[in-house]
Amino acid sequence: MLGWPLQPLSEAYGKLVKDVEINAGQGLFDLVAKSWNPWSHTTYWTDNGVLDPVANTLRKLAG
DSSP: OOSSOOGGGOHHHHHHOOOOOOOOOOHHHHHHHTTTSGGGGGGGGGOHHHHHHHHHHHHHHHO
16 A cells, blocks of 8 residues: 555556555544654554455455
8 A cells, every 4th residue: 555546557557456545544643743744654554444445355355
């Protein structure tokens, strides 16, 4: 997951990926301190906007 949309790179790549916009951070502190700068990348793995889709994909792949 990256902080920039990848689907528009090419039609073929767009078929492989699904870009999902999230605000990686919760609460006023994260909004002010993290959501606008590189620190936001440290909060992906604690954000349900990231964890839920990853978990759902893994469940589907597991069968």
